Amino acid sequence: MKAVHVTRFGDPAVLEAVELPDPRPGPGQVAIDVTHAAVGLIDVYFRQGLFKDQEGMPQPPFVPGLEVAGTVRALGDGVTGLAVGERVVTLSATGTGGYASVLVSDQAFVVSTEGYDIDPALAVAAVPNAAMAHLALTRVAHMSAGESVLVHGALGGFASAFPGVARQLGASRVVGSVRTSKLGVAATTRLPYDTIVDSAELPDALDGKLFDIVIDPVGGAVRARSLDLLAPSGRLLMVGNASGDWSDLLVGNRLWMGGLTVSGFSAGAYIPAHLEELRPAAEAALGTVADGLVHPEVDVLPLAEAVTAHERMESRSVDGRIVLTP
Numbered sequence: 001m002k003a004v005h006v007t008r009f010g011d012p013a014v015l016e017a018v019e020l021p022d023p024r025p026g027p028g029q030v031a032i033d034v035t036h037a038a039v040g041l042i043d044v045y046f047r048q049g050l051f052k053d054q055e056g057m058p059q060p061p062f063v064p065g066l067e068v069a070g071t072v073r074a075l076g077d078g079v080t081g082l083a084v085g086e087r088v089v090t091l092s093a094t095g096t097g098g099y100a101s102v103l104v105s106d107q108a109f110v111v112s113t114e115g116y117d118i119d120p121a122l123a124v125a126a127v128p129n130a131a132m133a134h135l136a137l138t139r140v141a142h143m144s145a146g147e148s149v150l151v152h153g154a155l156g157g158f159a160s161a162f163p164g165v166a167r168q169l170g171a172s173r174v175v176g177s178v179r180t181s182k183l184g185v186a187a188t189t190r191l192p193y194d195t196i197v198d199s200a201e202l203p204d205a206l207d208g209k210l211f212d213i214v215i216d217p218v219g220g221a222v223r224a225r226s227l228d229l230l231a232p233s234g235r236l237l238m239v240g241n242a243s244g245d246w247s248d249l250l251v252g253n254r255l256w257m258g259g260l261t262v263s264g265f266s267a268g269a270y271i272p273a274h275l276e277e278l279r280p281a282a283e284a285a286l287g288t289v290a291d292g293l294v295h296p297e298v299d300v301l302p303l304a305e306a307v308t309a310h311e312r313m314e315s316r317s318v319d320g321r322i323v324l325t326p
């Protein structure tokens with residue numbers, strides 16, 4: 001099969017095209033002929049070796065990529081409920097292997113998209129993230145209908161799943177925040193935000209409005225400002241750190257005085273502990289995406305341009321998601 005290897009930790013140039021033997025599914029596994037593989041910031045972190053010393057993190061050489069869309073190629077022993085040729089998408093997990101023409105995944109992470117009118121490039125760009133957003137909002141932030149939600153880094157790959165899922169869950173108001181340089185793009189987005197404000201102008205840009213839930217994939221100064229944007233009993237949900245600022249800036253006494261909650265959500269930590277919640281979240285996500293509520297901009301590039309894809313992620317010249325086609 002065609003694949004891209006991280007040959008060693010380093011800059012995007014360490015990504016190299018390779019030919020590898022076709023993998024075969026073991027018991028409980030599904031082999032997928034990949035048509036589209038999503039690129040995420042987590043792939044960049046893995047390639048850089050940011051988490052290389054943490055247990056279970058990929059070590060070179062490895063094939064990056066957590067999420068693919070494609071068709072079922074072969075089923076391992078014991079797999080039921082899927083048929084060869086069926087259109088599927090895989091959900092985010094701590095795995096690798098996506099930047100390839102064939103991926104083998106445990107069945108638990110494979111979801112059929114048959115019966116839904118969803119283009120495969122959009123499916124891989126939106127369904128896994130929408131499933132994670134659904135879990136984050138319902139199981140961790142405990143969102144109720146009628147609550148208000150603020151999403152930082154509003155046009156980013158993961159962030160762009162939240163407004164649609166929040167709408168589906170009955171949010172009263174969904175506001176995004178972006179850097180000043182992204183306000184122009186924000187003005188034309190199809191994502192279902194009520195409005196998108198400049199994160200450099202927080203809290204003034206919100207005219208005193210407070211939120212029940214703040215979703216933060218950005219970190220750094222934006223995160224530090226977020227406690228002041230929460231209504232009483234509000235929840236700040238940390239879901240990433242795209243700013244690259246790894247200092248911890250939250251002040252504990254603000255939690256006590258404001259009656260606030262700060263939680264974290266990471267697919268890699270949450271899913272293995274709650275596998276039974278994955279399929280219902282995926283079903284909800286398929287409905288939300290099919291209804292047109294999660295529609296990030298999607299740039300499709302050939303797999304051979306994986307280096308360009310990573311350069312663009314690092315230079316912050318992506319609004320939405322890049323998807324690779326083998």
Ligand SMILES: NC(=O)c1ccc[n+]([C@@H]2O[C@H](COP(=O)([O-])OP(=O)(O)OC[C@H]3O[C@@H](n4cnc5c(N)ncnc54)[C@H](OP(=O)(O)O)[C@@H]3O)[C@@H](O)[C@H]2O)c1
Nearest residue numbers: 040041153156157158217239240241242243265266267316
């Ligand atoms: N919890 C989970 O399960 C999960 C799932 C997927 C991703 N993540 C995490 O979420 C984060 C984002 O990943 P992604 O794949 O969505 O990346 P992405 O597509 O690159 O999105 C990152 C977003 O953050 C914004 N941003 C970066 N630095 C900023 C700053 N200093 N101020 C304001 N906005 C800033 C970016 O805006 P610009 O374009 O203006 O830079 C962009 O909109 C990563 O840390 C990733 O590991 C977590």
